[in-house]
Amino acid sequence: MAERFWEQKSLANMSEAEWELLCDGCAKCCLHKLEDEQSGEVFYTKVVCRYMDEQCRCTEYQQRHVLVPNCVWLKPEDVKQFHWLPQSCAYRLIAEGKPLAAWHPLVSGDTESVHRAGISIQGRALSEEYVHPDGMEEHIIHWVE
Ligand code: SF4
Ligand code: SF4
Numbered sequence: 001m002a003e004r005f006w007e008q009k010s011l012a013n014m015s016e017a018e019w020e021l022l023c024d025g026c027a028k029c030c031l032h033k034l035e036d037e038q039s040g041e042v043f044y045t046k047v048v049c050r051y052m053d054e055q056c057r058c059t060e061y062q063q064r065h066v067l068v069p070n071c072v073w074l075k076p077e078d079v080k081q082f083h084w085l086p087q088s089c090a091y092r093l094i095a096e097g098k099p100l101a102a103w104h105p106l107v108s109g110d111t112e113s114v115h116r117a118g119i120s121i122q123g124r125a126l127s128e129e130y131v132h133p134d135g136m137e138e139h140i141i142h143w144v145e
Contacts, residue, residue, distance in 0.1 A: 006106060011094055012076040019076070022094065024104050025111060026120040027056040028086045028144050029072045032128065032136055042084045044144040045136050048125040056120050087145050088119055 002008055005018050014022070032047040049068060051060040058064055064071045074082075074091055085092040090100055100107050103117035115122045126139065 004106075006090070006094055006100060011079055011091065014076070021106060022090045024088070024090050024100075024106075024114045024119070025056055026086070026088060026114055027052055027125075028121055029074075029089065030058070031121060031125065031141075031144065032139075033084070034136055034140065043140045044086075045139040046121075046125050046141045047128050047131045047136060047139050048121060050127055050129050052121075052125070052127070054122070056115070056122050 005014065006022060009018070011019070027048070028044070030049045030052050032045045032049075034043045034045065035041070036043070049058075049071070051058050051064065051067065053059050060067050065073060074085075079091075079095045082089070082092045082095045087093075088101070090104060090106075093100060101117075101119075102108060103113045103119055105111045105113060114120045124143070131139065
């Protein structure tokens with residue numbers, strides 16, 4: 001694997017391993033989102049998928065697309081649709097030609113740095129198990145942009 005590969009390669013040219021490493025582990029993409037049908041604007045809620053644990057890891061990673069049909073599956077060919085991802089998301093940053101921040105695990109060398117920097121959802125999300133599907137609007141948040 002090339003050193004600082006994310007600065008040298010486009011998303012389309014990354015290996016599968018590099019692509020996986022690019023994820024910062026923030027888990028924001030596992031939050032439920034609401035879309036305004038008319039404007040297309042996306043609103044994040046603090047309600048998270050039931051398979052997310054407190055360390056911001058998916059407990060069903062291998063089976064996620066079977067268990068959760070709308071589980072996010074990012075692919076390089078969908079790069080033009082990445083605008084709905086959080087501004088901090090590494091895939092969106094690279095797609096927009098921007099650098100990774102100092103708290104990104106690839107830069108810091110520490111998987112915990114994303115949590116210490118307050119970027120991840122750790123400690124501030126609510127499992128969907130406790131929320132009625134019709135009550136999502138009450139949980140719209142503004143800390144994901
Ligand atoms: S928002 Fe982006 S960086 Fe964060 S967990 Fe999802 S894919 Fe990974
Ligand atoms: S199943 Fe998908 S949406 Fe749910 S926690 Fe795992 S990766 Fe996130």
